[in-house]
Amino acid sequence: MNGSPRSLAQRLDGLNAWRASLDAALAELVQHLAGQGLLDETASEQLDRLRLRVGGDKLVVAFVAEFSRGKSELINAMFFSDTGRRVLPATPGRTTMCPVEMSYDQGEPAMLSLLPIETRIEGRSLSDLRLRRSIWTHVPLDDLSHEELALTLMEVTRTRAVSVEEARKLGLWSDEPDANDKTSPSPDNPPLREDGLVDVPAWRHALIKYPHPLLAQGLVVLDTPGLNAVGAEPELTLSVIPAAHAVVYILGADTGVTRSDMNVWREHLNEGAMARFVVLNKIDTLNDPLLPVDVVQAQIRKQCANTARTLGVEPDRVFPLSARQALTARLRGDTKGLEASRLPALETMLAKALLPQRGELLAKAVQETVQGVQNHVQRQLTLRRRHNTEQALELRGARGKNATSLRAMRDRVDLEGQRFELCSQRMQALKAIHSRSLKELLDGLAGERVREQVRQMQLGMDASFFHVGARKVFVAMCRELHQLLNQAQVRVDEMQGMLVSSIQMLNTDYGFALAVQQAPDFSRCSRELEMLERSYSQYLGIRSALRLLQPDFMEQFRRMLLAKLRAVFDAARVEVERWSKTATVQIDAQLRERRDTFVRRREALTRIEAEAGELEARLAQLVALEQRLSLAQVRIQPVVNMVLAAAQSMPTRGDDGEFELPTVAAGEFDASWAQVAAE
Incomplete structure (x- = not known):
């Protein structure tokens, strides 16, 4: 690159310009889906969460x-x-x-x-x-x-001047001697002033x-x-x-x-x-x-x-x-x-090590989420078109039929509706079983379970002589928490297996378009727990025995440990609840869609019995609806492609190691989108 070296600040501009173009692309996708009546609760929640991540990264x-x-x-x-x-x-x-x-x-x-x-x-x-x-x-x-x-x-x-006793209460003065000179105070203590006070922040x-x-x-x-x-x-x-x-x-x-x-x-x-x-x-x-x-x-x-x-x-x-x-x-x-x-060398390395990685993680999240939303929307469109086609065939078969034939057709729709209600009951039973399993799963990850483990750990530490066995007790508690996560993973996998088999049966027997979402993976939570275990262990060695005897330090240690452990388990609970909600929402949505279809079919046949001209009017409505659904199914792909192109156009390193600006800017996206909308 010609001219002066670019600062890390300037390199960050490229990444953030790309994020702005990416958010604009996602906003257009949301607008398109909403305009086509395809932005249901599942798609809306996923895209809102993604946009928050892109904008708040x-x-x-x-x-x-x-x-x-x-x-x-x-x-x-x-x-x-x-x-x-x-x-x-x-x-x-x-x-x-x-x-x-x-x-x-x-x-x-x-x-x-x-x-x-x-x-x-x-x-x-x-x-x-x-x-x-x-x-x-x-x-x-x-x-x-x-x-x-x-x-x-x-x-x-x-700073403020306090007594040594107050500094000790604040945790800013240690009575432990220097590790290399037992006759000297800890070198970590603030200097003692002539008036006997110490300066603390x-x-x-x-x-x-x-x-x-x-x-x-x-x-x-x-x-x-x-x-x-x-x-x-x-x-x-x-x-x-x-x-x-x-x-x-x-x-x-x-x-x-x-x-x-x-x-x-x-x-x-x-x-x-x-x-x-x-x-x-x-x-x-x-x-x-x-x-x-x-x-x-x-x-x-x-x-x-x-x-x-x-x-x-x-x-x-x-x-x-x-x-x-x-x-x-x-x-x-x-x-x-x-x-x-020599500062530019550090900034270049930071840019190379951090910015592409952040961009790649965001791009991957966008691609996975948008493609998942596209698959979900396409399934909904396919299901609607199939129902629409079935109604059109049914009504075309009613041409020239007498009143007796129309009543027979309406009775057949009623029988299909009754069969569907039996299916609905099975799905409700599936949801009930899922809800019970979900409650047991969430109970195993509840904050109270974590709190009880921390309480047992503290009792074990108090029972040890001078807390010399504190680390052993702490490790045992972490082992129990790992076991809770492992048990939760086993239960999630069991629930996932039940959902897979049930959904496959419902799709085959009743023509639904239900999809199985990926089950939560608690490996990240396990890694965070391992990191907490390593970090906290340093406070539980022989050198820290005297500090552990101080009630203030021990209480702070317990509260912080509990807060961090609960954060790990709360994150696991959020993942489970999100996964469960996605599964149940699509079941409810397709049940509602199917039930509404039966209502429309019966109402149409009833009106046709009363007035012959209603048949052709209803067929015209179905033809127009089919055209709209078909066009919506075709048009979603270019819009998704625009978002994926924006995700793939993240800043890259040039031959000179500089961080280049994105190749698809927000203005270019707006122009391309205008062309798609015009078509």
Whole structure:
């Protein structure tokens, strides 16, 4: 690509332009189906859910580092240089004192929301407290200049002086000695001031909702503080950070991997499905006017190789750069300075590793959902056309018939209706059996079952000496929860088998067009449970025995664990309920359609008995309906093809590694759709 290197921000524009065109295509599909009377409850729910995913897809990038590594400066350089100044506080020493989450959804007010540090004493999880807006301190960010915005955001750096006892209650002071020097206090504790107090963060968590173009397009930036805050807030390591699509871990190029850096990596970032990137920041500090440039570069390469080997990552995931140099260059429009900062290399790798993957997942979801909706609609159209054809044949056979023959035809329709009602009773019996099985299945996944397992775990921990057997008890509980998921999977598979055989029988014997939906797969829930097990185990070792004896810590641990486990099982319940609803809704819809058909057939024959001219009028109606249904069946394919083309036209990497804009833009889709509509 000619010109200056494109930032990650510019590359994100391509992905979001594609998402906009994709949403426009889906909106046209919904409009087309609604206009043809084909948007029933099943299709509407699936397409609404898909559009929410396309429009609300988030790309979460977490930045993790010990203090004074230049983390906030890196975020400023990568995402907010267009403001003309620093947005996040980035001054010498420790700046970010609490986790800061930056995002934005269209329509919400620009706001800085701050959660007081005292809420740690309650033991409630962050996910619970997000819903209690009255607890947070809210600072409006509307109509602020960039300078005023930066000044307002300095609030996240605020600290307050408390006693050691209060810091202990907040979980920010540990009585455990230094692992390497038993006579010294824990190095994770905040420094003790001359007056005997310690400085702790004033806030537990900060949410920045700001209509920055990148945030509005679905980017979520998580700025986390160092080891003390990360380790003291288990939800960061158990939920927030693992949920990120990428983690950028920042080290100092002059220090390499320090002991505290290694502790953060080993305890919090060494596992999980997220993509991990390592930054060696401040390479400008290695410049030495007394050394040749090639010697300095060799030192940087050596530091990168040592870092990759120490952390156990691929060398191409370690990026030496200077965030301050990059920010300065972008603010000045200095292309050469930006290249010298080496930031574009990190942005290119992030784009290559994350953006195609996000696009591919969305494209796959669109293709699967739209093709499923198309198959569903085509089955409904085929069924309607068959019923329509049967009525037309029946009425054509009534031409020239006398009253006795017409009554016989009406009696035959009544007999068919009675036979259908017997079928309806069988289907209702099937639904009743399905409902009982569904209730038993959902009971096995209920939150109360999870709560009871956590209660039994806590009783087991309390019974162990100094909680030394806590990990064993915890593992046993996880084994029981895995068993609950396995039992639920077995029951789902049994229910699926019953549905398959019953639906095949109904389709064969009564001419329905019922389809079997794919049964829920709990493997993802099992993987999430395994991840929680690995993450929580680190808090249950011998080193944490003293912390487990603290009632406040144990209560927070229990509440957080219960919240996360319930989220896993609630997700499984949602999948089951969605699967069950899809199956029962189509049964109800086709029963209703068939019953309405019998009513129309009988009414038509009754009117024909009363007035001979009614026969030809009804036949004309059926012919016109057949033409409409036939045309609808033909026209749905081009519309579906347009959506699939939009899904397949996601941004791709060019030969130069850049992220290219989509080949089908929203305007092109509108033009193509106009042609389809005209036909």
